[in-house]
Amino acid sequence: MRVGIIGTGAISHKHAQAYANIGYKVTVCTDINEQAGRQFAERYGAQFLSSYEEVCRHPEVDFVDVCTFPDFRLQPLKICAETKKHIQVQKPISTSLETAREMIETARRAGIQLGVVSQHRFDDSSRCLYKAIRDGRLGKILQADAYVKWYRTPEYYSRPIKGSWAVEGGGALINQAIHQVDVLRWLVGGVKELFGYWQLAAIHKIESEDVVCALLRYENGATGVLQASTAFWPGYTERIEIHGTKGTAIISGDK
Ligand SMILES: NC(=O)c1ccc[n+]([C@@H]2O[C@H](COP(=O)([O-])OP(=O)(O)OC[C@H]3O[C@@H](n4cnc5c(N)ncnc54)[C@H](O)[C@@H]3O)[C@@H](O)[C@H]2O)c1
Structure with missing residues (x-):
């Protein structure tokens, strides 16, 4: 599987290591902190893209992994619903029940998988x-x-x-x-x-x-x-x- 990562802060490194362990390839990534994003891209052999939209639309991405803070999940999910890419988000799913429900409904309607990291x-x-x-x-x-x-x-x-x-x-x-x-x-x-x-x-x-x-x-x-x-x-x-x-x-x- 080819993964696009949005948000290249602390937890994204664990994700990248886990993907390497199971043979998945991080093909692209983005971060609003361009320097952090570019460093991450170089370290894991990915391409840095300047927006989350590009990650969600990229032809070499099978699923999108969102490692930002929880106020930013619905936005990429909406594009993934259009492009029919599966999506994983870090916990918590959202900052409000209303948005969490909208995310679940949007994924259901689009027929894509929405996963939330609950590793325990x-x-x-x-x-x-x-x-x-x-x-x-x-x-x-x-x-x-x-x-x-x-x-x-x-x-x-x-x-x-x-x-x-x-x-x-x-x-x-x-x-x-x-x-x-x-x-x-x-x-x-x-x-x-x-x-x-x-x-x-x-x-x-x-x-x-x-x-x-x-x-x-x-x-x-x-x-x-x-x-x-x-x-x-x-x-x-x-x-x-x-x-x-x-x-x-x-x-x-x-x-
Ligand atoms: N499952 C776990 O045990 C576990 C552990 C640590 C963190 N987390 C979760 O992971 C998420 C991220 O935490 P972290 O510690 O990595 O935070 P962090 O601040 O280190 O990283 C977040 C990154 O997202 C980037 N970002 C923010 N908004 C963005 C946007 N709109 N587009 C692109 N990039 C954006 C930031 O620039 C930053 O680099 C949080 O929801 C946190 O709760 C989960």
Whole structure:
């Protein structure tokens, strides 16, 4: 497969390495920071293009990989819908439910695949637990929790876009704990009711939450707790805990 990458910042390097491992070729890339884009192109043997439109229309691109911040996903998706190219976007899918739904609908109507990077579904631990739950080894699920009690430094939030509503869509919940939210929903199913508190800018100079805790009721009747933070010193390994009538399983880190 031939890939076109939009956004050549930190995470795009992981993508490029992964593509090299599986024999995919990054043919073209772009970035609004031209220097960063050109350096990336040179490093991975790709051609730098000056706009995302060109990436989405390029004849040597089978699918487009969007590694920008989450306020910029729908724009390339709309062109991919026209050119019938599949598209992958980094998490989170969007900064708003409305745009996320529009993205899903646009991809569906065009008959293209839209993927969102949720890599923890592919961890051995979560795959093993997914199968164990489906095989009934934990019995009826009573409670499913996620704890993401992390710490991020002031430097991490030094760029104004970090933790902003407009560009990142929020703080610790949508940016950090989104992986554990995704795994919980994948393992246990949808959430019917939710109640929570957050603290906006508890310790960081951001608009959004750096402390959040919530109580969940899943569609299957199980209850759960979700705690997420980027303000808890010194920062602890994230955990998912699933309690069923026949047993308990805990994923700590990726194990
Ligand atoms: N799945 C994970 O574990 C994981 C880890 C890190 C980051 N991410 C996600 O990846 C995304 C990018 O994060 P990052 O850390 O690489 O950020 P980054 O700032 O290092 O890189 C983003 C790049 O996108 C470019 N860009 C912004 N708008 C653009 C546009 N309109 N057209 C072209 N280029 C544009 C920027 O110039 C920058 O080079 C975020 O959504 C983040 O949440 C996911």
